[in-house]
Amino acid sequence: MTITGGVVALVLIMIAGTESGLGGFLLLLVVAVLPRAIAHARKRSGRKEGADRAAALFDDLTAGRALKPLDVDGLVMGHAENARLEFRATYSRLYGLEHDQPMGNILLLGWLGLAELIGVYFAASRARKRAEAEAGLRWRDVQVARVVLTNQRLVCRADHQWLSFYYREISALYPDMDRWEVVLEFRDARVAPLRLDGSAVRAICVYLCWALHGRRGLTSDPAFAALRSAGRRAGM
Known part of the structure; x- marks a missing residue:
């Protein structure tokens, strides 16, 4: 029903x-x-x-079929650059925060009794642990973003601005097709890792692998084994 x-x-x-x-x-x-x-x-x-679109894109790229350029509102293209795909995905970045150690007022402590001093100690300890947990390394800036894939870069509309990640600056690509997410690391260690997740991510993974490694990447990466199998069954 x-x-x-x-x-x-x-x-x-x-x-x-x-x-x-x-x-x-x-x-x-x-x-x-x-x-x-x-x-x-x-x-x-x-x-x-999303799965159907990823499969169709995989077939197009492995067969050498060119993708038609797209017009993307608000995004300025560079020299010889054109947009190929646009999606929406959940965007986040992996980084920690600096934090200050909470300090008690030394002058005030002299006026407190033993019980009050113990209370201040435990309160400061809890505050410090909360600050450390908040400052720890974790995925931040989580939001739904426009994601544009061009022939030169991945572009995300996040925090009210366009953020560019050129393919030549990507050092590692971790596609997880089962969890519908992808993580990117960059050559510049100061650039926080990027994670995208959602129903469009399989197609994003397919295009990024092709942009970074060409057709050979799609036909050899274990992450795309299911798409390769589906393609073979369709061709029987």
């Missing part, structure tokens, strides 16, 4: 069971469950579309 069919069935049951109180219970059940069910269905549909 589809989600729509299930909702209709529940509504009919609620109407029939209004006098017994069953309708009110089912109404609460629908309110609690339906948004989650709809979100799950949309995610599943988005991933199906």
